[in-house]
Amino acid sequence: MSAPTSLYQQLRAIIGPEYVTEELCDRLVYSKDYSIEGIADDYTPDFVVKPGSVDEIERIIALANEFKMPLYTWGAGTSMSGNPLAVHRGIVLDTKRLNQVLEVDPDNLTITVQAGATMAEVQAAAMKHGVFFTHQPESCLSSTIGGALSCMGISIFGAKYGYAYDQVVGVEVVLGTGKRVRIGGKSYLSVPSHNLMNLFLGAEGTLGIITEAILKVYPLPATRDRVSYAFSDITTAMEACKRVHGAGCWPETVYAFDRRSLVQYMERSKTPIPEELSMAVLFGCSGDHDLVEKMLEVISRSCEQVNGVRMSEEVTESWGDSVNINRETFDKSNFALSHTDYEPDLIDACVPLSKFQEYSDFCDELKKEFGWVDIDFGAFIVAGPRGPIPFCIYFSVPIDTRIPREIEKWFEFKEKMYQRAIAMGGSVSNANGVGLRSAPWVREQLGDAWELLTDIKSLVDPNNILNRGQRGFD
């Protein structure tokens, strides 16, 4: 038998025929993520491959280099920026067969996992050893560790434990050259020189494919409880958060939703939301019972000092449940039910804390200009590694993607929102990925550093194989 010559045949020879497909019905499943990008344009890849080992990934990269064929890394496709989409066709590499939890080490508070493991699997494995993996986005039942480390994303426990980034002490990466590199280790400061790990975290696979990670885990808190407060506006809600911080409280959950967002999140539970509510904050605390009780007392006092109104237990519970989606609670997810008529896309631009209200007011005015008044998904604010003080306000915009003009309008709207954020001293944010959504403003934002970034990209991916056309790269 002669050696396989076509790319397709060679891919099949490397991975096995059942894990390589060029069928349209398979490829279409990998043509859209949780952003409008995949509806606005056609990003259907030529091939989908699903390797079962890092060796196979190395060989696929070598092949992609030989054929100068772009390669897009895919976790679960739950990303919100279009980052895994095959802008220039080519190969989508699905990482979910590399899904093993390799080691749970409670003594050193680490867990070592392959990149394709879902976060729910990682959490469950940690729990079996009495430790707690803290990054729990709403998609954790399906989304992967590799995806989270590449795109960041938010988590309900982020206020206490930080971003997905903050959970990493070591990674294994396969570069665009096909070379495998391990950075970091089990000790918390395995950084003998420059922090090279940060080149690959939040990089959406543009510099290398993350194949394995050593992650932090924490002692399991004994109890959890939560409370929520309504405020007259964003500024007052943020003031309450600052007071909570000043009082020495370190809650694990700080989510602020406006009324429109809250209503959207009650789609499944049908819990009524008070009409007069403008902005509400959900605080969740964990730890020993007495400490949790005291924290909730201090949080309540801090909120009431700025005239916050305590929400009913029913709202607090429904809200908490709707964002706390994991293996035990996935029947409470609102994802599909709240997204039937409109597709929400996200404005992910970070403005300084004092400008949240102004930026939100600008967004509301702009929505009116665009005719998006009756249907609106509103704004939400999340606290990250700064403890209870939020770092970013997001706006969710519902688009009727059946109407081509509405899709065009979304891109026009987005342009105005990002430009306004930059003018206000803000920035493109990497909190929910950059991908295609925020890419148009990356070069401007980075200024002279853009050249440095492209030089690094040329070094580790000389043929521009990895995620070609993403994040502002050619």
Place this chain on the structure above:
Amino acid sequence: MIERLEKYDEWARACMHVRCGLCRENCPAYSQLRLDSYSAKGKMTMLFYWLKGRLEPDAVLAERVFACTSCGLCDVACGYEQSAAIQEMKGVLFDSAISLPEGYKQISDRTRESGNPYAEDREKARTFLESIPERNAETADYTLFLGCTELYREQEQVTDVLRILRDADVSFSVISENICCGSPAYRVGDQKQAQEQALSVAKMLKEKEQKVLASCAGCYRMFSHYYPLLLEEENPFPVIHSVQLIDQLISDGSLDLQPLDAKVTYHDPCHLGRHAGVYDEPRRVLSAIPGVELVEMEWNRKFSKCCGAGGGFRSGRPDDAIAVAAHRVKEAESTGASILVTACPFCLRNLSDGAKSIGSDIEVRTIESLIADQL
């Protein structure tokens, strides 16, 4: 024909909007076949592009769509009944000229030709059924309907059911003819054949004017959920599952159970659990056996994982179906239980084969067999 799918357009769009994939990891088809296209999310993507005209249904698409056990765990994650949309896709594909995966098609062919999905000689069943003394009881409270799997593959289950009914002095009659309820044909998309079966079976059962007792979870779901649709009648006849009846018999003191010193775990059949909401009765029954310690598997009740047999999957992809069952058996083993109990003859067969495939010592039983042995 595509009009039949249009009512699911909204769901397909919602799925395309969010792409959450919460349906994926627990999907038995995906767990075996591993491309995202085999998960419900994948099938809803195909539906979306099919309705848009970008995807023409063909044998490849049919192979993906038919790889579904109809377990409905995707529905729990989604909030939309994705399994119903997938079922309708099977129906439309079945009625089109597209060539279907052989194992699935065979179920419908056999039902049409022989009256049962196993192509067994119905005379065999008739001889057996005629040997049941209660067959002619005219004034009984219940008509016992025995399914094809029980009659042709798991006849001990029938013996156990009869023992329990006799022990509790339940007045029942038996129909002395085997006609498939239509569930297997329905599950592989042959709605026409399923309707024919429903018409024959319903005619027979209605004539008895008795409450129908089904000891097969598949027949039970067919009668209670799909006959009203196929026959366009709200409530063609009253029906109860044998586990529900046993639960009543225990609570009214009609069954006296001997002790059994064993740790048991219960596998919720998809037909009886997620699709019919019968979760508590089987657990009450098992807990009522003195000495039995009932332990739950990690995935139980509405989150229960599928055994892999449903939706024609066992016939269409026997090796994959048994591999799915083996996963469930391992889950049962990890509870420390020595007996894995279920309440469905399909689950019984598949889990038993799954246990055998991995050399598991766990005993796979039905509730009826366990109870019959403790009388």
